[in-house]
Amino acid sequence: MKLIRAELVRLFARRFTRIALVGVLLLLAGIATVIWITNHKPTPADRLSAHIAAEQALTERNAAYQQCVDAQSRTPSPGATDSGAKQFPPGFDCHQITDYPSTDADFLPASFRLAAAGPDLFRALGALLALFGFAVGASFIGAEWSSGGILTLLLWRPNRTPVWLGKLGSLLLGVLGVGVVYSVLWYATLWVLADNRGSSALTAGALRSLALVDVRAITLTLVAATVGYAVSALGRNTATALGAAVAWVVIFEVGTRIILGLMNAARPERWLLSSYVQAWLTNGARFFDESKCHNGPDPCVGVWWRISAQQSALVGVTLLVVVTAVSLYSFRRRDVT
Amino acid sequence: MGSVIEIEGLRKTYRTLLHGPRQALDGFDMVVEPGQVHGFLGPNGSGKTTTLRTLLGLVRPGGGRMRVLGQPVPHALAAVTPRIGAVVESPQFFGNFSGRRTLRLLATTGGIPHRRVEEVLDIVGLHGRANDRVKAYSLGMRQRLAVASALLKSPELLILDEPANGLDPAGIREMRDLMRDVVAAGATVLLSSHILGEVQQICDSVTIIAHGRRVTAGPVADVLASQDKGEFRVKVDDPARAAAVLAEAGAVVRPAEDHLVVTGVTDPAWVTRTLAGQDLWVAELTPITPDLESVFLQLTDEPAVSA
Numbered sequence: 001m002k003l004i005r006a007e008l009v010r011l012f013a014r015r016f017t018r019i020a021l022v023g024v025l026l027l028l029a030g031i032a033t034v035i036w037i038t039n040h041k042p043t044p045a046d047r048l049s050a051h052i053a054a055e056q057a058l059t060e061r062n063a064a065y066q067q068c069v070d071a072q073s074r075t076p077s078p079g080a081t082d083s084g085a086k087q088f089p090p091g092f093d094c095h096q097i098t099d100y101p102s103t104d105a106d107f108l109p110a111s112f113r114l115a116a117a118g119p120d121l122f123r124a125l126g127a128l129l130a131l132f133g134f135a136v137g138a139s140f141i142g143a144e145w146s147s148g149g150i151l152t153l154l155l156w157r158p159n160r161t162p163v164w165l166g167k168l169g170s171l172l173l174g175v176l177g178v179g180v181v182y183s184v185l186w187y188a189t190l191w192v193l194a195d196n197r198g199s200s201a202l203t204a205g206a207l208r209s210l211a212l213v214d215v216r217a218i219t220l221t222l223v224a225a226t227v228g229y230a231v232s233a234l235g236r237n238t239a240t241a242l243g244a245a246v247a248w249v250v251i252f253e254v255g256t257r258i259i260l261g262l263m264n265a266a267r268p269e270r271w272l273l274s275s276y277v278q279a280w281l282t283n284g285a286r287f288f289d290e291s292k293c294h295n296g297p298d299p300c301v302g303v304w305w306r307i308s309a310q311q312s313a314l315v316g317v318t319l320l321v322v323v324t325a326v327s328l329y330s331f332r333r334r335d336v337t
Numbered sequence: 338m339g340s341v342i343e344i345e346g347l348r349k350t351y352r353t354l355l356h357g358p359r360q361a362l363d364g365f366d367m368v369v370e371p372g373q374v375h376g377f378l379g380p381n382g383s384g385k386t387t388t389l390r391t392l393l394g395l396v397r398p399g400g401g402r403m404r405v406l407g408q409p410v411p412h413a414l415a416a417v418t419p420r421i422g423a424v425v426e427s428p429q430f431f432g433n434f435s436g437r438r439t440l441r442l443l444a445t446t447g448g449i450p451h452r453r454v455e456e457v458l459d460i461v462g463l464h465g466r467a468n469d470r471v472k473a474y475s476l477g478m479r480q481r482l483a484v485a486s487a488l489l490k491s492p493e494l495l496i497l498d499e500p501a502n503g504l505d506p507a508g509i510r511e512m513r514d515l516m517r518d519v520v521a522a523g524a525t526v527l528l529s530s531h532i533l534g535e536v537q538q539i540c541d542s543v544t545i546i547a548h549g550r551r552v553t554a555g556p557v558a559d560v561l562a563s564q565d566k567g568e569f570r571v572k573v574d575d576p577a578r579a580a581a582v583l584a585e586a587g588a589v590v591r592p593a594e595d596h597l598v599v600t601g602v603t604d605p606a607w608v609t610r611t612l613a614g615q616d617l618w619v620a621e622l623t624p625i626t627p628d629l630e631s632v633f634l635q636l637t638d639e640p641a642v643s644a
């Protein structure tokens with residue numbers, strides 16, 4: 001407990017942590033500013049002109065529809081120059097024109113509606129926090145290794161497993177705290193934005209699902225922090241974790257994607273960690289598999305397939321268990337010289 | 338009360354992926370009695386730091402038995418570490434924290450009141466710079482901070498691996514006083530150092546290690562005496578005749594620049610008497626007692642760093 005307290009103080013006393021905290025804050029502020037600038041609450045004048053524009057569009061469309069029906073009903077006479085026949089080739093389904101009637105909303109200036117945009121913006125928060133967690137987790141133990149802090153700590157706490165777990169525990173507590181505080185701040189920011197630049201209306205159900213997205217985002221953050229910490233502890237410096245992250249992106253995300261593309265492999269996304277991250281944040285993700293498209297003379301018969309949130313969780317837990325087990329084992333066994 | 342440190346047959350082989358195994362300790366023994374300053378001497382690479390790290394549980398031993406403060410280690414390390422303060426070779430700290438913060442974090446970890454931090458800062462003379470970042474400390478200031486961190490626990494056993502490294506003459510003297518104080522308070526100090534004059538001044542007993550094995554150990558006086566060959570420096574007006582006289586009388590004589598070195602004599606009066614009998618008057622007669630440096634060099638004769 002004393003260890004966790006001291007390590008928590010250490011975590012937030014570190015410059016890297018503070019800079020990263022400010023960095024995330026600035027990025028969030030940037031997003032908020034863009035939303036503020038590009039969205040407007042419609043004024044009565046806006047509504048009126050949008051209504052007029054919508055009416056006009058409706059009239060134009062009805063005219064087009066009539067033209068189409070006329071053109072279809074006529075049998076094309078050779079030599080006749082009929083604009084309607086050119087525009088609407090034979091067999092054209094005229095209902096396509098009226099299928100999606102435009103509404104007033106289509107002609108209003110962009111406005112920010114919390115109910116619609118909230119989940120994605122909370123996913124963005126999750127992605128930023130995950131990066132933050134990874135970097136801070138990595139440097140928290142990495143810098144301590146390279147500066148000799150771990151050695152000093154072990155002179156006070158010779159049992160290495162509690163040291164490793166205690167430091168990780170403080171890290172996760174700290175990151176969790178940051179996650180919660182930033183989520184609240186983000187929600188408040190988005191609410192203010194929506195209230196001024198659109199609509200902040202949120203049903204109870206929408207609020208609950210937003211909260212669920214946030215829980216997923218924070219979970220992802222904690223996993224990222226643990227992985228960063230474990231990899232950094234394994235390599236005994238921060239660079240190892242950052243190197244591993246870069247290598248992962250280059251080899252597994254970009255490289256593998258290219259190779260799988262060349263091989264025309266089925267469902268290439270299942271080999272990419274990013275797909276699972278995405279599926280986790282969106283509570284399951286759909287991917288289109290077009291590997292069958294190039295196989296035969298038949299037209300493309302691609303299929304949709306899903307990665308569920310459960311599958312993502314399984315992948316995440318497996319990764320977590322393997323990385324932490326190896327890291328902890330090495331921390332217990334290796335000489336400190 | 339038993340010994341503070343007992344080491345028997347300690348072995349350690351470092352295994353590195355690239356360079357293969359390297360034997361650092363080869364059946365090393367050491368006993369440190371309580372209430373003493375015990376010197377730990379040896380050439381570079383002889384295994385001092387390895388021994389101390391093994392004792393502190395930083396390095397996993399390859400064999401042998403160790404007891405510290407009566408407890409078997411590394412088994413009972415958790416029980417004894419609160420009673421051991423240690424500075425291991427070239428201590429380093431997180432550079433962006435101040436000395437005070439570094440110590441406070443350690444104190445929190447160890448459940449020690451922060452009042453003690455101010456005390457140890459005073460003891461090592463860092464009070465004036467306690468709020469500076471460690472990055473901005475000089476080598477000697479870092480060393481002082483390390484000693485402060487070791488003293489934080491008010492240890493019963495203080496292990497110092499080359500604490501004088503980087504200290505100025507005043508710092509070295511302060512360190513000496515500090516060790517005296519620690520011992521006066523009833524604790525034991527194990528000191529590894531290359532400054533033999535210092536060791537000879539402050540230490541009650543020593544262990545000398547070479548190639549991972551103990552070559553000698555015991556109270557400083559005994560170690561020095563063990564290498565005492567009963568040599569005397571004799572200065573006379575006529576060295577050539579004196580040499581002949583003494584040699585005839587049965588002593589081993591070696592002429593030196595402006596004096597004679599006489600060996601194999603137990604009583605210096607015998608030399609005076611023998612020479613006086615031949616009308617040779619002794620101008621100077623001093624026993625040549627070995628100092629720690631010559632003993633050390635004698636005992637660790639082989640090249641320090643061998644393949």
Ligand SMILES: Nc1ncnc2c1ncn2[C@@H]1O[C@H](COP(=O)(O)OP(=O)(O)OP(=O)(O)O)[C@@H](O)[C@H]1O
Binds near residue numbers: 361381385387388
């Ligand atoms: N981490 C390591 N990996 C491999 N070999 C090592 C390691 N640390 C020390 N050694 C080797 O072990 C031997 C003993 O080293 P050690 O550091 O214990 O010597 P020392 O007596 O402290 O020397 P010095 O007086 O220079 O501090 C040396 O041969 C050294 O090269």
Ligand SMILES: [Mg+2]
Binds near residue numbers: 386498
């Ligand atoms: Mg050493």
